[in-house]
Amino acid sequence: MSLFSTTYDVIVIGGGHAGSEAAAASANMGAHTLLITMNLQNIAQMSCNPAMGGIAKGQIVREIDALGGYSGIVTDKTAIQFKMLNKSKGPAMWSPRAQSDRMMFAECWRTMLEQTENLDFYQDSVNGLLFDGNKIIGVKTALGLEIKSKTVIITAGTFLNGLIHIGDKTFGGGRAGESASTGITEDLVLKGFEAGRMKTGTPPRVDGRSLDYSKMLEQPGDESPEKFSYLPTTKSLVKQRSCYLTYTNPKVHELLREGFDRSPMFNGRIKSTGPRYCPSVEDKVDRFATKDRHQIFVEPEGWTTVEMYVNGFSTSLPEDIQDKAIRAIEGFENVKFFRYGYAIEYDFFQPTQLKHSLETKLIENLFFAGQINGTTGYEEAASQGLMAGVNAALKTQGKSPFILKRNEAYIGVLIDDLITKGTDEPYRMFTSRAEYRTLLRQDNADLRLTPLGFELGLASKERMDRVLEKQRKTDLLIKFLEETSVTEAEINPILEAKNLDLINQSLKLFKVAARPQLDFSDFKDLEKLKVFIAENDIDWEIIEQAEIHLKYSGYIEKEKNNADKLNRLENVTIPTNFNYQKLQSISFEAREKLTKIQPTSISQASRISGVSPSDISVLLVYMGR
Structure with a gap:
């Protein structure tokens, strides 16, 4: 059937980690789904480091897998190294992490998506949205097509009005070598959405043959490696590729400072906020001026490629400064660059504008997932994609949304944090964000979530x-x-x-x-x-x-x-569009925040920044409790 005459159940805009999980989830739940992406060769590309998992992120990948998502399986099939982090601590802190073959990862994702029933593909850029009042009904593409759909999920990553910075050079792009996406932000702002800008960065990639590993500390994988997926789709790794550890030094820092006046981070050209917990190397040198060195992890991009990822050296400094500074790192004296590091600015939308289902409050049937919600990281994006895909499919089926509580999953913590608190910097998950982390361990994600995924029709028998x-x-x-x-x-x-x-x-x-x-x-x-x-x-x-x-x-x-x-308070619901202005006995700040976020329960209201326990007491009295 022609794209022009088909009305899809779900259209997913963007084929990154969020988009791929969203498309898989909705299609596997029986929704006729269309995945639209600028380049079908780059589905689920690892734009930054070639790894999945890590502290708290590994728990998220296990949860995605337990629900019936694909990320864990793809990671296992393409892994070149596996480590269980924090093994010296209690089991609540154990976090799986795997290095993947970057090219195999994207290829495996595409193969799995192509084998998924109910899923169609189309390569084009979406530059507009179709509305009927306050309801979305489809999308417009750069080629001029209007494609109709009952629901739409936007997972645009860093592509919305993306701007790449290297030194004093600036050019449009959503990723190195790929165009930015325009039109979507503008349509949403006209509908009353609050948009903002965020920034992320990536380090140089270098030729591994030009490095001297004898000057670095080898970082092998676990002696008895595990895997991510609970399914026996793959066996644990028999052989692994090592990573390597080296350090910056005062000479490196001195050379980096020579370029600070040409840095878009420091000369005002980049005005948006970057990830606090993954700062650029120039930011580390500036903020931690008393530190003599910072860790640099050298990570292979795959089994056979010589390309290496320089983890810890994310930068947007001019290429000549990158070149001089990196050569002062032990083992990098004769380095050859494959490509230089860069920073990218992109549009996002305050996630307080969403419901817990990831459907927007302003426009019915429109869902956001991934970096558009102010998050950073493949795992955070993939989990939102899965949840948006599930809820879009449920919406088309006339069913209630699927929402995970904070005590049920890290995914529940992530989404609740975004919807309730919003974010003014790229949000990433940590174990410390979860108050029930002893319950939310990586080892029991299947026991917690597979019954829920099976009930949805997403997890298999x-x-x-x-x-x-x-x-x-x-x-x-x-x-x-x-x-x-x-x-x-x-x-x-x-x-x-x-x-x-x-x-x-x-x-x-x-x-x-x-x-x-x-x-x-x-x-x-x-x-x-x-x-x-x-x-x-x-x-x-x-x-x-x-x-x-x-x-x-x-x-x-x-x-x-x-x-x-806490769940007893979740059961104390607050009516939709409740008028908080009439409650004069709660603080002005609380009234303002509650009016903006419109929490659905007393429990959610209690987690909003600026809402005090006494404000909650007033609400409880008003609700008859």
Whole structure:
């Protein structure tokens, strides 16, 4: 059927990480979906570093996978290195991270999308939106096509009026070598949307053959690498590529300062805000003037390419300054550039203009996901894309939106933070943003979310069956530990080897195993445990679940109780378009913020900056509580 005569259920604008997950989710839920992107060769391109996951971000990728998204599977299929970060800390902090082959990553994403039913593709630029009053009905393309749709998801990344800066050179673009997108921002502003500008940057890419790795510290992957997806689509890595660590030095900083007067960051040409937690190298040198050195990670872009990503050297300084300064880093003395670093400014829209479903408040059936909402990072974008895709599909099916609470997922924390607090700088996820991080671990994302994804029709039966089996075996192992007694003769040699207090009577195995100084590997030679594990086909994933339950059950129970208390406030709803101006006993700032954000519940209202506990008390009284 021709594009001209088709009315789609969902149109997704942009084929980055948000757009790809959005298109996959809506199509897999049965919505007839069209993905429009400027260049079909660049679907899900890793524009910045060739890695997925990291602190809190790895948890998000696991959650996407548990719900039935593609990011975890693609990462596993294209990984060249895997690390579990923060392993020395408690399990709430463990965060998976993988280096990927950048070219394979984009190719794998496209292949998976092309194998997805209900999904069409079209290469063009969208430069306008079609409205019927305050409802979106389609898009206009640069070629002049008007394509109709019941819902539209904008995932434009850094392309909306994108402006690239290198030294004193400035030119339009959404990414190096690709044009910016115009027209969408202008249409939305005319409809009353509040737009702003943000900035991000990327470091140089260099020829790995020109580097001296003997002067750097090798950073290998884990000895026993895991993977992201809960599905057995791939096996863990057998071989891996190493990254390398080196440092800047006072000479590098001195050379960088020579270009500060020509830096768009410092001479006023860049007026927008960049990511606080991923600053440019010139920003680091300026802000942390007393530090003699900063870390530089040299990361391979793939299995076979010689291109290397210089993580930690993001910059928009002039190319001659980049060249001189980077050569003063140990190992980079004879470096050859593939391309220079640059900064990019782009349009975003305050996310307080969205509902929790990521549908806009001003225009019905229009959804935003990714950097358009003020976030930074592949993982943050992909999770929003998935949620927007799910909710757009549900909207076309006349069903209620799917919203994750803060105690259910990092994705819920991310979206609630954006919608409730807004952002004045690129938002990235950290474990510290989640008040229930003991509940929201990377190891249990499938137990938390796959039942929800299965109910939506997004997660497969295979996923659900695996979750049920994982839960059954975990419960079985915990029951065995709670019911099985061990004698002094069986346990004391283990305790003695660890210089721990010995037992003087038989105890249940779980009491011994719960000691913080011990882990399950210490009991590997305990005969009755070995027999049970072999007879019931218990793998390391089940053992990990049981061990976390034994050691952290008190903390987990406490967080569940706290979450239950908060969820009671979630059930105290606030009527749509409630008039806060009539509540003169709450502060002026609170009335102003509440009127702007229009929270849907007392719980959400309590998280708005500027709304005090006494303001919430007034609201509770007014709502009859």
